[in-house]
Amino acid sequence: MITNIDHIGIAVKSLEESIKYYETALGLHCHGQETVESQKVKTAFFAAGEVHIELLEPTSPDSPIAKFLEKNGEGIHHIALATDGIEGQLKKAADAGVRLIHEVPIDGAGDKLVAFLHPKSTHGVLTEFCQAR
Ligand code: ZN
Numbered sequence: 805m806i807t808n809i810d811h812i813g814i815a816v817k818s819l820e821e822s823i824k825y826y827e828t829a830l831g832l833h834c835h836g837q838e839t840v841e842s843q844k845v846k847t848a849f850f851a852a853g854e855v856h857i858e859l860l861e862p863t864s865p866d867s868p869i870a871k872f873l874e875k876n877g878e879g880i881h882h883i884a885l886a887t888d889g890i891e892g893q894l895k896k897a898a899d900a901g902v903r904l905i906h907e908v909p910i911d912g913a914g915d916k917l918v919a920f921l922h923p924k925s926t927h928g929v930l931t932e933f934c935q936a937r
Pocket residue numbers: 811812813858882884932
C-alpha cells in the first residue's frame with residue numbers, strides 16, 4: 805500500500821550552491837547528506853512538514869542525474885511514494901503493464917529500499933517507491 809509522499813527529488817548541478825538557496829531563501833534546514841553509490845549521486849535532505857526534498861548532484865558523468873541535467877537542466881526529477889510493501893507494489897505496477905526500471909529494489913538514501921518506474925509508462929513522472937528497512 806502507498807502510505808504517503810515521501811519526498812520530491814530535484815536534480816541540481818551543485819549541492820553546495822543549492823543548499824544555500826534552500827537554507828537562506830526558504831529557511832529550511834538540511835538534515836542529512838549522503839552519497840548513494842548505486843545511483844552515483846550525492847544527496848541532501850530537507851524536511852517540509854511530512855514531505856522531504858531530496859537534492860541530487862551527480863558524482864560521475866554516467867550518473868542518471870548527469871544525463872538528466874544534460875537533457876533538462878536543473879529541476880524536479882522524481883516523486884517518491886512511501887510504501888509498506890515495495891515488492892508487492894512493484895508487482896502491482898508490473899501487472900498493470902508499467903515498465904519497471906528496477907525489477908528488484910536497490911539500496912537508496914536514508915537506509916531505504918527503492919525502485920523506480922519508467923516515466924514513459926507513468927504519464928511522464930519518474931516515480932520512486934521507497935520503503936524503510
Ligand atoms: Zn528519491
